[in-house]
Amino acid sequence: MTALNAELRAFYESLQKEIPAEARQLMERAGQELADSGQADRSLAVGDPAPRFRLPSATGATVALDDLLAQGPVVLTFYRGAWCPYCNIALRSLQRHHSDIAARGARLVAVSPQIPDESLTLSEKHGLVFDVLSDIGSDTAKQYGIAFDLPDYLADLYDEIGFDLQRVNHGHRRTLPLPATYVIDRAGTIRWAFVDTDYTTRAEPADILAALDTLG
Numbered sequence: 001m002t003a004l005n006a007e008l009r010a011f012y013e014s015l016q017k018e019i020p021a022e023a024r025q026l027m028e029r030a031g032q033e034l035a036d037s038g039q040a041d042r043s044l045a046v047g048d049p050a051p052r053f054r055l056p057s058a059t060g061a062t063v064a065l066d067d068l069l070a071q072g073p074v075v076l077t078f079y080r081g082a083w084c085p086y087c088n089i090a091l092r093s094l095q096r097h098h099s100d101i102a103a104r105g106a107r108l109v110a111v112s113p114q115i116p117d118e119s120l121t122l123s124e125k126h127g128l129v130f131d132v133l134s135d136i137g138s139d140t141a142k143q144y145g146i147a148f149d150l151p152d153y154l155a156d157l158y159d160e161i162g163f164d165l166q167r168v169n170h171g172h173r174r175t176l177p178l179p180a181t182y183v184i185d186r187a188g189t190i191r192w193a194f195v196d197t198d199y200t201t202r203a204e205p206a207d208i209l210a211a212l213d214t215l216g
Contacts, residue, residue, distance in 0.1 A: 002204045004093045008086055012200045015085075023157060030154040034197045039178060043145035043195045050076070050184045051143035055111065055133040058119035063109065063131050065188075072105040073191075073215055074184045075208055078141055078177040080199060081114040082122040083163045090179075090202040095128050097205040104212040106183075107131075113138045113176060114168045136170050141177035146195060150174045179203075183211040191215060 016024065044050070054064040068074045077094065079087035091110060094101075101108050108130040112119065119132040141147035150158070155174045158165055166173040181203035183192035192211030194203035 002206060004090065004204050005201055008089055008200055008202060011085065011089060026153055026157050030151055031198065033151065034148060039146070039148055040195045040197050043178065043180065044190060045193050046190055048190050050182065050188050050190050051140065053140045055135055055140060056116050058116050058123045058132045060116065063133055068107045068109065069184065069186050069188055071107060073186055073212060075101055075106050075108045075181065075212070076184060077108070077110050077181040077203065078144070078146060079110055079112050079179065080176050081112045081168060082118050083168065084199065086200050086202070088126065091128060092126050093205055094130070095126060097209065098130055100209055101212065104209065106212050109133055111135050111140060113141070113172060115170050118168045137172050138175045138177060144180065146178040146180045147175055148178065150176060181208060183208060185215055
């Protein structure tokens with residue numbers, strides 16, 4: 001198991017001791033249903049054109065994919081939100097590798113369905129120097145084929161835990177993106193893709209860097 005996913009697995013195993021059995025069963029049920037749905041197989045893949053977007057950043061700017069591609073390749077990563085501890089671990093890992101990504105002439109951007117204020121808090125907390133964008137309603141995630149709706153029983157459980165997706169996602173309580181990362185070349189074509197229905201698994205930075213190295 002590679003570095004980031006080893007860290008994620010260790011966190012997962014430690015967290016299981018703190019989650020009540022009934023809640024664990026609901027989470028596992030939802031995860032299995034999502035895996036069985038074939039959602040990941042229906043997402044965009046290598047060779048597909050990357051859908052364009054214009055999204056607000058945590059600092060209030062508007063970031064457009066076309067503008068990013070004019071400067072070089074783009075590493076586009078989707079995450080569930082600041083409330084997700086696995087997302088935080090993955091984003092911190094990307095931050096540690098940001099200079100390596102930039103050295104290859106690429107721009108890194110992270111996208112979630114949460115409101116800009118939540119993204120700003122996240123960026124400041126973890127010292128993120130890359131753009132963190134808000135995809136309210138997951139319209140961009142839908143274009144990439146990675147948006148899905150939580151089952152009601154899991155959305156209710158998240159409410160009980162205190163994630164308050166109704167607020168942080170500006171009224172879109174159930175819709176989230178699958179964990180996904182894309183390497184997009186300057187022509188706007190997806191050259192590498194990672195998509196998984198398992199939110200405890202993420203793209204390895206080393207694999208992202210290797211994909212960038214193939215672009216020449």
